[in-house]
Amino acid sequence: MSKALDNLLLYAGVVKRVGYTLTFGMLNAGSRDELLKLYNGYNGHHQPGENVPVDPFIIPKTDVFELFGNDNAAYEGVYECGFGHTTEFELKVISNLVKKWNPQRIFEIGTFQGRTTLNMALNSSSDAEIITLDLPAEELASTKMEIEEGEVRYVKKEVSGERFIGHPAASKIRQVFGDSASFDFNEYHNSVDVAFVDGSHAYEYVLNDSEKAFSIVRKGGLIIWHDYTNWPGVWTALNELHQNDSRFRGIRHIGGTSIAILTV
Numbered sequence: 001m002s003k004a005l006d007n008l009l010l011y012a013g014v015v016k017r018v019g020y021t022l023t024f025g026m027l028n029a030g031s032r033d034e035l036l037k038l039y040n041g042y043n044g045h046h047q048p049g050e051n052v053p054v055d056p057f058i059i060p061k062t063d064v065f066e067l068f069g070n071d072n073a074a075y076e077g078v079y080e081c082g083f084g085h086t087t088e089f090e091l092k093v094i095s096n097l098v099k100k101w102n103p104q105r106i107f108e109i110g111t112f113q114g115r116t117t118l119n120m121a122l123n124s125s126s127d128a129e130i131i132t133l134d135l136p137a138e139e140l141a142s143t144k145m146e147i148e149e150g151e152v153r154y155v156k157k158e159v160s161g162e163r164f165i166g167h168p169a170a171s172k173i174r175q176v177f178g179d180s181a182s183f184d185f186n187e188y189h190n191s192v193d194v195a196f197v198d199g200s201h202a203y204e205y206v207l208n209d210s211e212k213a214f215s216i217v218r219k220g221g222l223i224i225w226h227d228y229t230n231w232p233g234v235w236t237a238l239n240e241l242h243q244n245d246s247r248f249r250g251i252r253h254i255g256g257t258s259i260a261i262l263t264v
């Protein structure tokens with residue numbers, strides 16, 4: 001009887017809490033955050049920085065690389081895909097591209113937690129250099145152009161590059177900070193073998209970052225863009241570049257991913 005009463009009280013407490021969260025609670029940032037967490041949990045997403053069990057699924061994974069061969073890369077953290085990350089498959093595709101291009105110098109625009117940075121480091125030669133540019137949270141209000149509201153959460157983080165900090169491969173990684181629209185790319189002109197464009201997803205920024213990537217990548221080098229299929233700004237900017245700018249005519253979308261690539 002007392003167990004039934006306990007359950008009833010618990011149920012009443014949950015109903016009260018949910019009722020509050022969905023009404024007056026919406027005025028409160030903590031409650032909104034709680035709701036977002038609930039939603040993300042429901043959808044299998046995780047918050048950036050949240051401790052996620054590695055591969056929480058029961059059924060073992062496979063993918064086209066494993067089924068049909070040609071997966072030559074090594075990875076870490078592939079199964080921890082969350083907000084702001086490349087998907088598991090995309091991370092494998094990028095790692096394989098890096099392995100194939102065997103770059104001496106990689107430049108990434110948009111570090112976030114450094115999950116892709118780390119995997120690019122793991123798949124490049126021991127003397128390769130990976131430079132990764134990130135917008136410091138303090139500069140959010142003073143960017144040269146406007147970034148998308150939906151990506152503010154990726155800028156506002158306590159640590160940029162937390163996935164590789166302290167990792168043995170971090171010795172190959174150099175972090176630089178600034179706004180990609182005002183950052184001085186001159187030092188890297190024509191010297192980069194692989195550029196990964198994954199900073200702001202706003203149309204103007206994608207145009208800016210694509211131009212900057214083109215200026216730093218050597219002839220025969222590779223530009224990789226992320227989020228072509230799922231951010232309107234990226235989609236529109238890359239479509240326009242492909243159609244109107246002969247330098248970008250060779251862009252190709254890798255099917256089954258949101259990745260686009262160009263051999264310069």
Ligand SMILES: C[S@@+](CC[C@H](N)C(=O)[O-])C[C@H]1O[C@@H](n2cnc3c(N)ncnc32)[C@H](O)[C@@H]1O
Pocket residue numbers: 084085086109110111112113114115116117133134135136143147154155156178179180181198199200205
């Ligand atoms: C989607 S996250 C990058 C994810 C990361 N490349 C990965 O694969 O895990 C976007 C990153 O771009 C950064 N960013 C946004 N606007 C930027 C700007 N104007 N200049 C430089 N970095 C920017 C954000 O701080 C964030 O770290």
